[in-house]
Amino acid sequence: MAQTAYYITAAELAARGQADIPHELLSAKHFIYSSPATLDFNSPGAKGFGVKRAGLVIPESVMLLVAPGCCGRNTALLDELGYSERFFYLMLDDTDIVTGRYLTKIPKACAEIAAELDKKPSAIMICVTCVDALLGTDMERVCRSSTEAAGVPAVPAYMYALTREKRLPPMALARKSIYSLLEKQPRKSDECAIMGYFSALEDGCEIYDLLRGAGIRKIHEIGRCQTFAEYREISRANFSIVLNAEARYAAQDMEKNLGIPFIELVRLFRIDKIRNQYRGLGQAIGVTFDDAPYYEEAAAAIAALKQQYGDLHFAVGECMNADSFELALALTEYGFHVSEIYGTIGERNFIFLKKLAELSPETRIFSNLSPTMLNYCRETEIDAVIGADAMYYHPELPGVHFQGEEQPFGYRGVTLLFTQLAEAMRLREGGSV
Amino acid sequence: MKKLLKHLSPLAPDDSGACGVLYELGGITVICDAGGCAGNVCGFDEPRWHEKKAALFSAGLRDMDAILGRDDQLVAKLADICGQINAEFTAIIGTPVPAVIATDFHALERMSERKTGLPCIALPTDGTRLYDYGESMAYEALFRRFATETLPVKPKKLGILGMTPLNTGLTRADALITAMQAQGWEEVVCFGMDSGLAEIRKASECAHILVISPSGVKAAAYLQKTFGTPFTADYPLLPAEVITQAEALRGKRVLIVHEQFAANALRKHLTDCTCKCATWFLLERQFAEAGDVRIAEEQQLIDAAADCDVVIADERFRRVLRGFAGQWISFPHYAVSGAAGQTA
Secondary structure (H helix, E strand, O other): OOOOOOEEEHHHHHHHOHHHOOHHHOHHHOOEOOOOOOHHHHOOOOOOOOHHHHHOOOOOOEEEEEEOHHHHHHHHHHHHHOOOOOEEEEEOOHHHHHHOHHHHHHHHHHHHHHHHOOOOOOOEEEEEOHHHHHHOOOHHHHHHHHHHHHOOOEEEEEOOHHHOOOOOOHHHHHHHHHHOOOOOOOOOOOEEEEEOOOOOEOOOOHHHHHHHHOOOOEEEEHHHOOOHHHHHHHHHOOEEEEOOHHHHHHHHHHHHHHOOOEEEOOOOOOHHHHHHHHHHHHHHHOOOOOOHHHHHHHHHHHHHHHHHHOOOEEEEOOOOOOOHHHHHHHHHHOOOEEEEEEOOOOOOOHHHHHHHHHHOOOOEEEOOOOHHHHHOOOOOOOOEEEOHHHHHHOOOOOEEOOOOOOEOOHHHHHHHHHHHHHHHHHHHHOOOO | OOOEEOOOOOOOEHHHHHHHHHOOOOOEEEEOOOOHHHHHHHHHHOHHHHOOOOEEEEOOOOHHHHHHOOHHHHHHHHHHHHOOOOOOOEEEEOOHHHHHOOOOHHHHHHHHHHHHOOOEEEEOOOOOOEHHHHHHHHHHHHHHHHOOOOOOOEEEEEEEEOOOHHHHOOOOOHHHHHHHHHOOOOEEEEOOOOOOHHHHHOHHHEEEEEEOOHHHHHHHHHHHHHHOOOEEEOOOOOOHHHHHHHHOOOOOEEEEEOOHHHHHHHHOOOOOOEEEEEEOOOOOHHHOOOOOEEOOOHHHHHHHHOOOOEEEEOHHHHHOOOOOOOEEEEOOOHHHHHHHHOOO
16 A cells, blocks of 8 residues: 655656646546645635635625635635625525525625625625536626625626636636726726736836836736726726736736737746747837846846855745746756656646756656645655745745745746745754744 | 624534544545635644644545536545555545535445445535534444444543534643543543544443533433443533633623533633523533523624623624623634634
8 A cells, every 4th residue: 555645757747748647646536635735725715815815806895705604614814814894704504505595685685785884895796606606506697686786896706616627717717707897998008907916016026117118107906906996997008918827818808898908928937938028028019128137137146046055956836926847947947956846737837847857857746636645755855945835845944935925927036036045045054944 | 684694704614523523533534525625624624734644635526526426436536545545434524515416425425335445434514504513413423333332331431522623722632631530530532632433432431421512412322322321511621711700700691602511611600690601503402501592693692792791702703792892701712713713
C-alpha cells in the first residue's frame, strides 16, 4: 500500500503529453484533499476573493446568499475584513431544496433588506449555490422580480462549485456579474480599464506609468472604486486591458454591450517575455513604450538574489499570485533550481511545463489536491519556497507567501518577488524567521 | 421574514457536526460535495485540521456526476483511496447536492462495503440542519455499528459523549479527562477526541456515560438499552470566568444561550435569579425546565432577551441584540462563532 505523496517528474509529464496527464494530477479523477496548504484555493467564499467577496466588489452593494446554512458558514471569516454589514442570508431547509418554493421568497427578502438599510444599496447580489445549479433556477428571472420588488438592481452571483471546470467557471461568471451593471456612455479616448483582478494592481506597477506616458489620463480598476459613481465611470474607457483569462467573458460582454474593445495580457515572470508583451500592447494602441528602466530594475533584483545566495533550490506552490509552472520556468531560466512544484497542470500552462522539462527534467510535480499529499514529506534539496502552500509544507524553510491583495504584474511583480525572497533569506540567516 | 438572517451568519451545519465526530477515528471520511462544503469543514468548523491529520476528503462532485447519479464512480474513487491510505472504515457525509438528487445512502453504504471490504457509514446530512443533528446521527450510527460486543464492565471507567470542538471549542481531551479523574474515575475516554475506533468498540466496558451535549443522547440511550450502561447529562467544561461572573449575579432575570447542557450547567451557578435557557440547537425536553426555549430565528432571540437584565451568550449574538441595554456576559460557543471567533 503506497504511503507516499504522488509525484511525476517534469520530463515524464512532458513525455506523456497534455492528453495523458496522470489521474493523480486531475482533480476530477480523485477525491479532493482540502489540505491546510490549499484551503484558500479550494474553499470558495473563504478569505480570498471567492464568489461571495468578489460579488461585493461593486461599491455600496450588499449580498443575499440563498442557500442551506452550510454554504454560508465560513462567511464569518469575511467579517474581519469589514463585510459584516453587507451579507444577508435566506436559509433553505430540506423542503425548500426539493420543491424550490423559496424562489418566491427571494424578491420579498430583497425588498425587506432594501427597506431596512439606512442607505439604499447600489445593488443586491443574489448569490446562489449548487442547489440552484441542479434545480436549473432561472436567475435572470428571479433577479428581474427582485429588482422590481426592492427598487434596487439585483444581480446573480453563481457560486456553482459543481461547474468549476466548465467553460464558464464560477469566478468567470462572477466577473461577468460585477461588470454587468455598467451602462453605455460616450467613451473617452484618454481613459482605459484594467480588468482581471478584484483588487487593484500594486501601486508601483510600471503599467500605470507606461499608459500615462502614452496619453492615458484615467485608468479604471474596479478594485479602486470607492463609490458606485466611480464604478459607473468604468464604461467611459476607450479600451480594456484584461490581465486574467477568467475576465475574458466579462470583457467580451463589455465589447458587445458597451462597445469597449479589449486586449489580453498575461502575468509573467520571465522579463524578456514581459518586454515582448509590452511591445505588443504598444503596437495595439499605437505607441512605443520605454520600459528599459523597469526591465533593468527587475533584472537587478534577480541578479542580487543570485549573487548573494547562489543557485538556490526552490519549491514553488500555487497559492500565490503567479502561475506555478511559468514561475518555475522563469526561475530555471534565471539559473536557479526548482526541486518541486505543487500545482495544477492544464491546457493553459502545459506549454511552460514542456519548456521546463527541457531545462529541469527532474523537477517533481505534485498535486495539492491529491489525497496522497496527506503522506507528503520532503525528499529533495530545497533552500527556499514560494507560495502559501509551499510554506505550509516547509515551515522550517525561508519563503514568501506572495499572495497579497495588491496584485503584482509585469516587471514590478518580478522586482517584488525577488526582493521579498532576498529579505526572507536574510531574515532566516539572521535567525529572525 | 422567517429564515432571513440579517445580523447573524449561519451556525455550524449538520455535515460539520458529523465530520467532527468521525475526525479522529481512523476512517476515510468523504464529504459528498463539490468542494465548498469540505472547505467549510476543514477551513472553519474543524480546528483540529491544523493540528491533527485526518483522511477527510471532498468527493469533488461535478454537475454531470450529480445529474447522472454516478454513485459507481464515487465508490470507485473511494476504493482507489483505500489502496493509498490505511483506514479502519469509510464514511460518506451528505450535503445539499445528494439531498437535491435524492441519493440513496443505504445503497452507497452497501456498494462501498462490497468494493472496499471495509465497513461504511453513510450519513444523510444535508447542510440545512445544525451541527448537533449531524453529531447525533454520527454518534448513533457509530455505536450501533461498532459497539456490539458485551465486555466485562470496568467499575471505574467513564465514557464521555459530545466532546467535539463544535461543542466545547477544545481540540484535546486532557482537561476534561483530568477533571473527571479528580472525581474518582480511573479510566476516562472521550469518544472521538484523543481516542479512536477501538474505544467505541469497547464502549460496553464503561460503567457510566457522561453526555455533555444533546447530540450524545441517542447514542447514550442505545448503550443503556443494549448494555445497561447508565448515563447522565452535564457539562463540566464551563469557563471559569463565566462561572465567576454568573455567581456574582443577584436578583437578576437571566437569559443563557448555548447548547442545552452547557446552559443547564451554568444555570446551577446562579443564586437568587430567575433564569431561562435558550438554544439554537437540540432541546431535549427531559432535560429542560419550564420557560426554556428553542430559538430558530433572530426575532425569537430578541423576544427572549426582551424581559431580561443579563444575557450570557456567545459574542456573535450581540449583533442580533443591538438594542439590549442590560449586562452581557460572554460565553463562547464554537458552533456559533467558529474559527472567526477564535474561542478555542
